[in-house]
Amino acid sequence: MSALPKIVHKGLPPGPKGTLIGGNLSQIGPRRVDFFLDLAQTYGPVASFRTSRWRLFLVSDPQLIQQVLVTDARSYIKHFGARTFKPVLGNGLVTSEGDFWLAQRRLLQPAFLKAQVQSYAPIMADLTEAMLAKWVPGKSVDIAFEFSSLTSAIALKTLFGLDDHGERERVDTSLRLVFELLTDRLDAPIQLPISFPTPANLKLRRALNDLFALVDSFIAEKKTRPLGNDLLSTMIQAQHEDGTGMSAQQLRDEAMTLYLAGHETTALALTWSWYLLSQNPDAEGRLVEEWRRVLNGRSAKAPDLSALPYTSAVINESMRLYPPVYVIGREATTDLELGGYLVKRGYTVLMSQWVSHRDPRYFPEPERFLPERWLDGLATRLPKFAYYPFGGGQRICIGVHFALMEAAIVLATVGQKYLFTLDPDAKIDIMPQITMPPKYGMPATLAQR
Ligand code: HEM
Incomplete structure (x- = not known):
């Protein structure tokens, strides 16, 4: 046989x-x-x-995706695209593998359970209000930039307990540089080891050293003060079954990973939601009506979310059409079967949310923005991997509850006060990189509602 x-x-x-x-x-x-x-x-x-x-x-096909991410998950590792970011993410949750990954996942999981994440709702609402306090009606803004700054502030506060605007800018500037350099590496025909002193590698190493020094200083400072309710405090206290905690290096890797995985993705879900709403006034009208009825002008709190089904439907539908993570990949560690074909060891299997979420078998009129499609229990009727903005199987996004709560709170808090009008000559296009930002930003004018 x-x-x-x-x-x-x-x-x-x-x-x-x-x-x-x-x-x-x-x-x-x-x-x-x-x-x-x-x-x-x-x-x-x-x-x-x-x-x-x-x-x-x-x-x-949903069943084949399930086979890769669930049934045969043990025969795959993350693909080369994810591994490219190891220099910055180290052995954090996104890039680690095997028993090491599993032990870390178990250690961090409790901090991301729904109940724990709900304790961050007031921070999310307060920082959104602080952003709104700086906005001026009639002003032109880049929505993508505004939401990225906001989710970055929320991530740094919930992760490190950090408020300082200057430090946030330093982190973001170094990170942007590191990412540009790593993306160039991914696209380069030959990848020399980072230790090889090419001009690009030297620049990358300098940028990485700056970034690590900054994050290490946050961690060192945290250890001098009483621990709080932030994620870093939870990580400092967390212990494996054998009673050991995380090393300094591991704390940094996980902190970098959570910051990176956790803020740009949610900012994009918000940015594309506003774009789609600006093109679909009926949906926007229905959303505003839901907020007026349930919230009546105040910011959303965690318990409100179950009373805001249309808000959730808008977020689902926006991540269907513009999934912040539009492709995930795995590399086979052994020869195995998929769809009747032989996947040889070393081959990469890609699964693209952009493609799956446009399958007309599950989403009739796939290119249309129709939040209503989610209102009658569609999510429970779909095959498991017809819709997977957060991935699935054992490597499913650890931040699902965090992201969905943040998106709903920010959307409702901003949308009750402001209306965006896209600049009439704005060019809107996607720029698929690791995530999928708008290529030319999202320029819009603010109007008070
Ligand atoms: C709308 C927002 C978000 C989207 C669309 C998203 C999407 C994803 C996807 C698709 C994966 C799986 C990648 C794969 O299987 O290769 C993933 C993993 C991950 N995400 Fe998210 N994410 C979001 C928000 C967040 C937030 C808020 C956090 C943390 C605060 C976070 C932390 C992570 C981590 C640590 C992993 C790796 C989990 C593991 O492998 O154990 N994400 N995310």
């Missing part, structure tokens, strides 16, 4: 012809989600392509 009995197809899954050296690289282009969607629509639920270094499968 063969070790892999379900392999019924010889060779690779279907896919576009590529060139000998670059493979399909030149066809992918900057809007890589278009390439993914075209691949799935042309070649079906298991398609294959190649970039210069990697053989990739794109799977777009």
